[in-house]
Amino acid sequence: MLPVLYAIIVATLFPFALGPEHALLARIAGGVVLVTVLLAMLLALDNVFRGDLDDGALEQMLLSPQPLSVLLAARMLAYWLVTALPLLLVAPILAYMLGLQPAVQPVLLLALLLATPLLALLGIVLTALTAGTRRSGMLLSLMLLPLAVPIVIFAAGAVGAAQQGLPWIAPLAWLAAALALALVLAPLACATALRIALDT
Amino acid sequence: MSPPPATSSPPLMIEARALGFTRRDEDVFGPLDFALRGGEIGLIEGDNGSGKTTLLRVLAGLLRPGTGTVQVLGAQPGSEEARASTIIMGHLLGLKADLSALENLRIGMGLYGRAADANPDAILARVGLDGYANEAVRDLSAGQKKRVALARLALLPARLWLLDEPYANLDRHGIALVNDLLAQHAAAGGAALVTSHGAVNFHQGVTCTVRLAA
Amino acid sequence: MNAFKLWYHKLGSPPYFYVFAGYIQPWLWTIAIVLALLGLYGGLVLAPPDALQGDAFRIIFVHVPAAWMSLFVYGVMAVSAFIAVIWRPKMxxxxxxxxxxxxxxxxxxxxxxxxxxxKPMWGTYWTWDARLTSELVLFFIYLGIIGLYHAFDDPRQGARAASFLAMIGAVNLPIVHYSVVWWNTLHQGTTVRYFGPSSIAPSMLWPLLLMTIAAKFYYGASLMGRSRVALLDRERGKDWVADEVRGGDVHG
Incomplete structure (x- = not known):
């Protein structure tokens, strides 16, 4: 629940920083919620392998006869369910508090529904790469930023287009295509990354 | 070192030829030659820092061998065939602290499968954890945690055990239990490689000793 | 073919590469410096001021080669990284x-x-122009790779992990570029076009090409120098390094 709390705190700070002017907040609401959710997900990313690494469970996973990529796919799903799903539940509330038009809410939710699994998949691949290092929080943000840029652009682009009453399907379709690709490739890449980082 | 060739010798579990490992261009352990067959218990002796744990990790496939060759059940360590029949118990037991002893055993079975006639409850009773099945591992003592790991060992179908300091944290009964499990495993045709630094409590049935120089 | 293969394998061995790099490094430096001096003379002195931008445009003789090299070096790095991940040769x-x-x-x-x-072109030092933004993201990708490399205790392990990241970055880079271009056209208000359809005059072109080639030779020279130092550090336990260090010592 920590990421949810974090997202609420960050989103709450924006009106204090920018002033309570409704028009301004409404215009940036979609982007603020997207970035907030991304940062909150990043917060939990560093811990994805930490526990398993510390108690040796990761070794048992690596050495079991099951395909590692399938085990990691399960780990990615678990991360999304535990971290992203609660964020998806509070995101509409945060967007509403910031004054996003109700008509745009479904687009924001759809954008988050596509962007959060994509971030989870890519983020865990990068986390696996840092598994052999001691502290990696800051490094992980640096590594994730270039991958997050297109995701944020397309997700926020769809929300922005919907706010202006323009067609918003195209950027979401790109996100969906990227997600379909990542669903297949990310677990394999993650298995490779983990074996590199743990030197096996 | 190796036993005299029998008429029908059991299958080779480990075969190492001039096996060595270097970390950052420094030798961790020198070229080693040894073989371990089914039904044999091997002992790895050496002082602290002589590379016992590293050797076990190489055999498990967690580290790549530096020089020489090694085969585990006729395959590369870490390959799918080798992984299916190898299990390693290290300093880190790989138990999830939040889950109960029984749940941890279930994870092991999910990953590795289960030995033919093994039953988790019966095995927990055998390692002396009767009544602790639903206790969170977090609340168990260090020795009891070790016993959960031993129960997992007996429960899974792996034919080759790689045990790193299995006697650590155990009382007299626990040590007898380890020896008991090893004897039973060997009798069933399995093999085990056990590390210890010097003073060991293991007497019966050691058929192969690998000595590592510090 | 066989001779080439032999040479390739020799070059893959650190002591041989060390000697080879030491041999070609001065040549690369010389060519880079000569070409850069010629290019700068042509660009800063011979080329006439631009009709629209005056002398401000002369920064392209540094800017354009640097921008090209930022991608060229990434390409070289990505190929080496790919080889490093798949076949694991040290070099x-x-x-x-x-x-x-x-x-x-x-x-x-x-x-x-x-x-x-x-600043002279747009009246501001920073604008979220598609090229500048892509370049900024590229800078972050480089920093991530360097950071990951140094986060590991074992340089070989760090190099492999960072190489894998470089491969991910190579896939990501075009995606970033096209998404940034799309994003930029979406928010038309902030876009500034700084390249008209004008063609570049020959008096500007040849210094620019010279600077570009000079930058490539500088990269080669710098890479050889850095690799030599890295090899000495990584192989410090080996005999050839001890010989090398003792050989360079006057008191022997």
Whole structure:
């Protein structure tokens, strides 16, 4: 629940920083919620392998006869369910508090529904790469930023287009295509990354 | 070192030829030659820092061998065939602290499968954890945690055990239990490689000793 | 073919590469410096001021080669990284990891000169122009690779992990570029076009080409130097390094 709390705190700070002017907040609401959710997900990313690494469970996973990529796919799903799903539940509330038009809410939710699994998949691949290092929080943000840029652009682009009453399907379709690709490739890449980082 | 060739010798579990490992261009352990067959218990002796744990990790496939060759059940360590029949118990037991002893055993079975006639409850009773099945591992003592790991060992179908300091944290009964499990495993045709630094409590049935120089 | 293969394998061995790099490094330096001096003379003295931009445009003789090199070095690094991950030769790891800081430096130069150029052109040092933004993301990719490399205790392990990241970055880079271009056209208000359909005059072109080639030779020279130092550090336990160090010592 920590990421949810974090997202609420960050989103709450924006009106204090920018002033309570409704028009301004409404215009940036979609982007603020997207970035907030991304940062909150990043917060939990560093811990994805930490526990398993510390108690040796990761070794048992690596050495079991099951395909590692399938085990990691399960780990990615678990991360999304535990971290992203609660964020998806509070995101509409945060967007509403910031004054996003109700008509745009479904687009924001759809954008988050596509962007959060994509971030989870890519983020865990990068986390696996840092598994052999001691502290990696800051490094992980640096590594994730270039991958997050297109995701944020397309997700926020769809929300922005919907706010202006323009067609918003195209950027979401790109996100969906990227997600379909990542669903297949990310677990394999993650298995490779983990074996590199743990030197096996 | 190796036993005299029998008429029908059991299958080779480990075969190492001039096996060595270097970390950052420094030798961790020198070229080693040894073989371990089914039904044999091997002992790895050496002082602290002589590379016992590293050797076990190489055999498990967690580290790549530096020089020489090694085969585990006729395959590369870490390959799918080798992984299916190898299990390693290290300093880190790989138990999830939040889950109960029984749940941890279930994870092991999910990953590795289960030995033919093994039953988790019966095995927990055998390692002396009767009544602790639903206790969170977090609340168990260090020795009891070790016993959960031993129960997992007996429960899974792996034919080759790689045990790193299995006697650590155990009382007299626990040590007898380890020896008991090893004897039973060997009798069933399995093999085990056990590390210890010097003073060991293991007497019966050691058929192969690998000595590592510090 | 056989001779080439032999040469390739020899070059893959650190002591041989060390000697080879030491041999060609002065030549690369010489060519880079001569070409850069010629190019700068042509660009700063011979080329006439631009009709629209006056003398401000002269920064392209640094900016454009640096921007090109930021991608060129990434390409070289990505290929070495790919080889390092798949076949694990030591030299590919060294070349990939020693390319990264050079590429990051070129990217930083491109960013700084780009924003300096932006002041007379756009009236501001920074604008979220598609090219500048892509270059900024490229800089972050480089930093991530360098950071990951140094986060590991074992340089070989770090090099492999960072190489894998470089491969991910190579896939990501075009995606970033096209998404940034799309994003930029979406928010038309902030877009500034700084290249008209004008063609470049020959008096500007040849100094620019010379500078570009000079930058490539500088990269080669710098890479050789960095790789030599990295090899000495990584192989410090080996006999050839001990011989090398003792051989260079006057008191022997």
């Amino acid at each position: 590919a790891e060294v070349l990939a990891m020693e390319s990264a800081p050079i590429g990051a430096a070129f990217t930083l130069i491109a960013l700084i000169t780009g924003s300096l150029w932006g």
